[in-house]
Amino acid sequence: MTSDDELSVDGEILRRALVLMRDKYHLATAANTFLETRTGVSGISISITNQRDAITHLISLLRIPASDRDAQLEQLSNLKEHLRRACMEPYEAAVNETMVTLNKVLEQYKARVLTMQDLATEIPSAPTLDEVMVAIAAIGRRRTAARLAKTENDWTPKWDQGLKEFIVVFDDLEALKTKLESCLARAEQLRTSSVAASALRAAERATSTALDAASVAQANARTARRRAWLLCVLGALLGLTLKILWDLVGHGWTDLR
Numbered sequence: 001m002t003s004d005d006e007l008s009v010d011g012e013i014l015r016r017a018l019v020l021m022r023d024k025y026h027l028a029t030a031a032n033t034f035l036e037t038r039t040g041v042s043g044i045s046i047s048i049t050n051q052r053d054a055i056t057h058l059i060s061l062l063r064i065p066a067s068d069r070d071a072q073l074e075q076l077s078n079l080k081e082h083l084r085r086a087c088m089e090p091y092e093a094a095v096n097e098t099m100v101t102l103n104k105v106l107e108q109y110k111a112r113v114l115t116m117q118d119l120a121t122e123i124p125s126a127p128t129l130d131e132v133m134v135a136i137a138a139i140g141r142r143r144t145a146a147r148l149a150k151t152e153n154d155w156t157p158k159w160d161q162g163l164k165e166f167i168v169v170f171d172d173l174e175a176l177k178t179k180l181e182s183c184l185a186r187a188e189q190l191r192t193s194s195v196a197a198s199a200l201r202a203a204e205r206a207t208s209t210a211l212d213a214a215s216v217a218q219a220n221a222r223t224a225r226r227r228a229w230l231l232c233v234l235g236a237l238l239g240l241t242l243k244i245l246w247d248l249v250g251h252g253w254t255d256l257r
Helices: 011-039 044-063 069-112 129-149 157-256
Strands: none
Touching: 011 044, 011 069, 011 157, 044 069, 069 129, 069 157, 129 157
């Protein structure tokens, strides 16, 4: 064990550890920020945990006796492994999360967009299912290549390319998801417009029916008024006729007497 003011760790091993922390730790922080801001997924169990473990291995390295160089190298190796994981796994997690979301959006797309009768004219930019599946397959191949690069045991060019591939795959997934969501929004807009148009036509039919009923009622009222007037006239004529007949009969009866 070292004293309070002395480090027994090999100078070259310590230098390599500190250079790693200097050059790579901020990349892990950036990866975690990417995951949390682009997907809303917490990076506590992914990047932050690995960052913590990397620091733990650095502290362990500083506490190993000078005589145990192999143990120091082991801690350095562990530190590197956790830093690599902290740098790459958040991007992989972002890809996985977006893939799950895309699959859900695709199911909605198949149900609400691809079933439209006039899809070609109403949403001409909507991709066919075959086109979507081809795009997903191409993304899947790049995703597989990125995963293979993750198995590298050091910061090799292949590993660096794998990290970049995860970012490209994420962007491609996001672009495809956004395109399908845009078509879904347009389909919903058309459906809402269609429902509104149907409601308007129904309201117009109801208004027309009401107007027709009012017209019939007015016509019936006019007919009733004419009938009443005619009855009044006929009643007056009948009364006049009866009076005349009564007068004639009365005069005739007087003459007979």
